[in-house]
Amino acid sequence: xxxxxxxxxxxxxxxxxxxxxxxxxxxxxxxxxxxxxxxxxxxxxxxxxxxxxxxxxxxxxxxxxxxxxxxxxxxxxxxxxxxxxxxxxxxxxxxxxxxxxxxxxxxxxxxxxxxxxxxxxxxxxxxxxxxxxxxxxxxxxxxxxxxxxxxxxxxxxxxxxxxxxxxxxxxxxxxxxxxxxxxxxxxxxxxxxxxxxxxxxxxxxxxxxxxxxxxxxxxxxxxxxxxxxxxxxxxxxxxxxxxxxxxxxxxxxxxxxxxxxxxxxxxxxxxxxxxxxxxxxxxxxxxxxxxxxxxxxxxxxxxxxxxxxxxxxxxxxxxxxxxxxxxxxxxxxxxxxxxxxxxxxxxxxxxxxxxxxxxxxxxxxxxxxxxxxxxxxxxxxxxxxxxxxxxxxxxxxxxxxxxxxxxxxxxxxxxxxxxxxxxxxxxxxxxxxxxxxxxxxxxxxxxxxxxxxxxxxxxxxxxxxxxxxxxxxxxxxxxxxxxxxxxxxxxxxxxxxxxxxxxxxxxxxxxxxxxxxxxxxxxxxxxxxxxxxxxxxxxxxxxxxxxxxxxxxxxxxxxxxxxxxxxxxxxxxxxxxxxxxxxxxxxxxxxxxxxxxxxxxxxxxxxxxxxxxxxxxxxxxxxxxxxxxxxxxxxxxxxxxxxxxxxxxxxxxxxxxxxxxxxxxxxxxxxxxxxxxxxxxxxxxxxxxxxxxxxxxxxxxxxxxxxxxxxxxxxxxxxxxxxxxxxxxxxxxxxxxxxxxxxxxxxxxxxxxxxxxxxxxxxxxx
Amino acid sequence: xxxxxxxxxxxxxxxxxxxxxxxxxxxxxxxxxxxxxxxxxxxxxxxxxxxxxxxxxxxxxxxxxxxxxxxxxxxxxxxxxxxxxxxxxxxxxxxxxxxxxxxxxxxxxxxxxxxxxxxxxxxxxxxxxxxxxxxxxxxxxxxxxxxxxxxxxx
Numbered sequence: 072x073x074x075x076x077x078x079x080x081x082x083x084x085x086x087x088x089x090x091x092x093x094x095x096x097x098x099x100x101x102x103x104x105x106x107x108x109x110x111x112x113x114x115x116x117x118x119x120x121x122x123x124x125x126x127x128x129x130x131x132x133x134x135x136x137x138x139x140x141x142x143x144x145x146x147x148x149x150x151x152x153x154x155x156x157x158x159x160x161x162x163x164x165x166x167x168x169x170x171x172x173x174x175x176x177x178x179x180x181x182x183x184x185x186x187x188x189x190x191x192x193x194x195x196x197x198x199x200x201x202x203x204x205x206x207x208x209x210x211x212x213x214x215x216x217x218x219x220x221x222x223x224x225x226x227x228x229x230x231x232x233x234x235x236x237x238x239x240x241x242x243x244x245x246x247x248x249x250x251x252x253x254x255x256x257x258x259x260x261x262x263x264x265x266x267x268x269x270x271x272x273x274x275x276x277x278x279x280x281x282x283x284x285x286x287x288x289x290x291x292x293x294x295x296x297x298x299x300x301x302x303x304x305x306x307x308x309x310x311x312x313x314x315x316x317x318x319x320x321x322x323x324x325x326x327x328x329x330x331x332x333x334x335x336x337x338x339x340x341x342x343x344x345x346x347x348x349x350x351x352x353x354x355x356x357x358x359x360x361x362x363x364x365x366x367x368x369x370x371x372x373x374x375x376x377x378x379x380x381x382x383x384x385x386x387x388x389x390x391x392x393x394x395x396x397x398x399x400x401x402x403x404x405x406x407x408x409x410x411x412x413x414x415x416x417x418x419x420x421x422x423x424x425x426x427x428x429x430x431x432x433x434x435x436x437x438x439x440x441x442x443x444x445x446x447x448x449x450x451x452x453x454x455x456x457x458x459x460x461x462x463x464x465x466x467x468x469x470x471x472x473x474x475x476x477x478x479x480x481x482x483x484x485x486x487x488x489x490x491x492x493x494x495x496x497x498x499x500x501x502x503x504x505x506x507x508x509x510x511x512x513x514x515x516x517x518x519x520x521x522x523x524x525x526x527x528x529x530x531x532x533x534x535x536x537x538x539x540x541x542x543x544x545x546x547x548x549x550x551x552x553x554x555x556x557x558x559x560x561x562x563x564x565x566x567x568x569x570x571x572x573x574x575x576x577x578x579x580x581x582x583x584x585x586x587x588x589x590x591x592x593x594x595x596x597x598x599x600x601x602x603x604x605x606x607x608x609x610x611x612x613x614x615x616x617x618x619x620x621x622x623x624x625x626x627x628x629x630x631x632x633x634x635x636x637x638x639x640x641x642x643x644x645x646x647x648x649x650x651x652x653x654x655x656x657x658x659x660x661x662x663x664x665x666x667x668x669x670x671x672x673x674x675x676x677x678x679x680x681x682x683x684x685x686x687x688x689x690x691x692x693x694x695x696x697x698x699x700x701x702x703x704x705x706x707x708x709x710x711x712x713x714x715x716x717x718x719x720x721x722x723x724x725x726x727x728x729x730x731x732x733x734x735x736x737x738x739x740x741x742x743x744x745x746x747x748x749x750x751x752x753x754x755x756x757x758x759x760x761x762x763x764x765x766x767x768x769x770x771x772x773x774x775x776x777x778x779x780x781x782x783x784x785x786x787x788x789x790x791x792x793x794x795x796x797x798x799x800x801x802x803x804x805x806x807x808x809x810x811x812x813x814x815x816x817x818x819x820x821x822x823x824x825x826x827x828x829x830x831x832x833x834x835x836x837x
Numbered sequence: 838x839x840x841x842x843x844x845x846x847x848x849x850x851x852x853x854x855x856x857x858x859x860x861x862x863x864x865x866x867x868x869x870x871x872x873x874x875x876x877x878x879x880x881x882x883x884x885x886x887x888x889x890x891x892x893x894x895x896x897x898x899x900x901x902x903x904x905x906x907x908x909x910x911x912x913x914x915x916x917x918x919x920x921x922x923x924x925x926x927x928x929x930x931x932x933x934x935x936x937x938x939x940x941x942x943x944x945x946x947x948x949x950x951x952x953x954x955x956x957x958x959x960x961x962x963x964x965x966x967x968x969x970x971x972x973x974x975x976x977x978x979x980x981x982x983x984x985x986x987x988x989x990x991x
Contacts, residue, residue: 121926121927121929122926122929122931124934125925125926125929125931125934126915126918126926127934128931128934128937129909129913129918129922129925129926129931129934129937129938129941130869130909130910130913130914130915130918130922131867131868131869131870131908131909131910131938132869132910133934134868135868135871135935137868137871137872138862138868140866140868211863212859212863213855213859287969288969289933289969290871290873290879290881290933290935290936290967290968290969291871291873291933291935292873337933337934338933339871339933339934339935339936340932340933340935340969340970342969371875372873372874372875372876565933566931566932566933566934566935566970567932568932725929726929729929729932729970729971729972729975730932732971732972732973732974732975733932733970733971733972734971735971736971736973737969737971760874760876760878761873761874761878761879761967762874762876762878766967766969767971767973768964768967768973769959769960769963769964769966769968769973769976769977770960770961770964772960772973772974775974
């Protein structure tokens with residue numbers, strides 16, 4: 072394949088990350104490979120290769136941030152606010168500093184002037200419970216924790232803003248001096264004419280739904296180890312974005328980017344909570360600076376559960392209008408979301424515009440501050456919340472119309488992106504509906520509701536999620552003199568499998584054995600830039616860059632091999648790290664070629680090119696659930712989930728299915744029991760432990776059949792892959808909620824569907 | 838005090854209230870054993886004490902003198918994996934890997950007690966070990982597969 076090298080030039084392109092579309096400047100890659108389309112002959116991409124870093128994980132040698140040991144390292148502990156609103160009137164660190172083994176303390180004057188979620192680091196004005204106020208470091212964590220308890224702290228308390236009602240009360244307390252309502256409220260997005268759409272409807276329904284604060288509960292908490300050598304700072308950080316962390320830390324300490332290195336080799340889960348530098352990073356770096364020693368600052372579990380991001384709570388009032396034959400004429404939603412003390416404006420309204428064909432759609436979103444920890448990204452932020460309202464309301468509409476819920480969704484199938492008035496790069500949601508329904512046995516489900524104490528029900532939901540990825544992302548591929556191959560990219564593997572799929576893409580492109588390829592990632596100093604691992608973008612962003620780099624390396628390798636084999640590069644092909652000449656049947660191992668070259672290094676550079684213009688790139692899916700409800704106790708058991716997905720080409724089906732199962736299981740928790748509780752009067756968190764904040768255990772897991780329909784998307788990018796990690800959580804909760812409604816014959820208005828809440832829905836009706 | 842960890846004896850000086858988790862991680866630098874909740878709610882710190890699974894965060898080091906302590910580092914290495922470690926790799930029974938050492942040790946203890954568990958036995962036996970990535974379906978498969986291997990060997 073003789074590629075014509077393209078002249079490099081800078082262009083702009085649109086990239087969607089977690090519902091937010093950004094225009095990015097992109098340098099055109101050195102080449103644009105032929106897309107791997109439907110008929111591409113691929114040998115390693117698409118294979119169920121085992122995870123390349125599995126051995127390190129099953130033997131316990133994988134070093135996570137909290138496992139980092141540095142010579143002379145000290146341990147930090149944080150003093151946190153015991154109230155949700157007020158201010159510090161006295162802070163005396165001297166009793167702590169007098170304890171043997173305590174080395175230093177920091178309060179607001181000792182740390183850089185940075186804001187985290189709108190609150191100054193170690194601010195003495197208190198905006199939420201457990202806000203960090205000061206920190207200590209000592210020879211051991213135990214001494215540091217003991218020392219923190221001796222700090223003399225006096226506070227003046229004010230009534231906090233916690234609930235929706237308190238936040239909306241214009242005469243009530245203020246979460247912060249600027250008020251409770253975010254200035255961007257209401258954010259209204261419309262297409263068509265909603266009133267005309269409602270007038271055209273034969274049937275309209277209106278329902279309200281509320282969704283809870285969900286906590287990421289990554290088993291590895293946030294944390295960092297910081298070490299200064301002269302004016303150079305190294306940070307080991309549990310982060311989804313090493314380059315973002317570097318930028319934030321360098322700015323805070325007034326350092327050039329080249330003086331800060333961020334390292335993240337293994338990470339115990341992120342799920343959206345670990346983007347950018349949190350309090351612990353600055354506390355570690357400031358204490359390290361003060362003491363001249365490396366400092367480790369890892370959140371304890373209470374810190375992680377109460378001050379380390381969360382999914383925001385929402386209220387959604389949904390109105391749907393449709394003709395008698397089930398064609399949507401109007402979709403309208405009013406959303407109120409509580410951000411906590413800060414965060415960003417994730418959009419529950421967006422999915423209302425995206426999922427179905429409808430000429431008249433309106434969303435109005437209000438965002439409020441409160442004296443609770445700031446929200447952040449959590450696996451498909453916005454869409455997960457919005458899907459609960461939209462998809463539960465769609466089932467209500469289906470019942471009103473007497474149309475099968477799946478049939479109703481199929482009748483409102485959108486063939487183009489109506490909101491942006493442009494085409495989809497590819498969309499196989501129709502196949503997801505078909506294959507999902509078949510594997511679930513949707514058409515064979517009972518039409519009559521069961522009676523008795525244990526009731527069964529089924530439900531479904533659709534999903535979509537922008538998952539096209541995009542630039543900038545860079546990769547280098549090097550071939551060593553022994554024929555081994557290194558893929559270098561400053562991306563992250565959060566447990567997703569990025570190390571593995573990038574190695575597969577490189578091995579495929581080079582015709583190498585997968586076992587000869589090693590992926591190095593998670594270091595800013597030595598590796599080219601890749602963005603945060605968020606928005607399900609990594610495979611579709613970094614994958615194409617790796618492919619370009621590997622092609623460039625392969626071309627150099629072939630040039631050298633052609634010389635040694637007395638033929639031309641076009642005559643060569645390779646597999647299993649062997650190069651064959653088609654004309655004369657000669658054969659050389661990569662190793663043979665590279666040994667002959669000695670220390671001449673074969674290096675390929677690659678980058679991610681722009682996204683196609685005026686094209687929406689999205690992932691899709693259809694999810695089906697069967698539940699059993701005990702009407703006496705209100706206990707819901709999810710029996711099985713079938714989940715069908717279009718995420719483009721699947722690089723590694725096993726690892727991809729693991730992501731689907733993980734998303735579904737977090738969705739089961741969101742549907743049934745995950746909810747952060749805060750005392751409405753004091754603002755104190757009531758369930759800051761894993762015992763009290765329930766996440767699914769192995770006994771809660773339904774039978775899961777999660778799969779991908781065959782849908783390579785060569786328009787999206789030349790690997791034809793799209794994102795897949797976030798989509799499976801989106802439809803899970805509404806599918807389960809719809810199954811519960813099907814089982815009971817009563818409406819629900821809130822999740823999680825805890826026993827007491829389910830009993831409430833039953834008794835309200837009877 | 839004398840601790841026997843993965844077959845090797847270590848002389849350790851630690852306060853009487855120090856947990857086995859802290860001794861293993863901070864003094865012996867065996868960091869495969871993870872701290873997640875520190876109060877016996879999650880299973881990430883599971884180790885074997887005389888062959889039985891215990892939460893090392895709730896176990897005092899002083900109570901382990903001269904007893905056999907097995908951590909993830911002691912059950913198999915890259916060259917020679919324990920069959921359950923191999924089953925975890927083969928079935929992709931892990932994602933981020935943070936809970937994996939605890940899961941594997943809990944699985945080994947379960948198979949020691951019950952070499953031929955049913956799926957329900959596995960779920961019950963492993964229910965003290967949380968995984969937030971959601972590797973559970975594949976953990977069940979890996980433990981059952983390793984149990985099948987037991988049958989073939991025995």
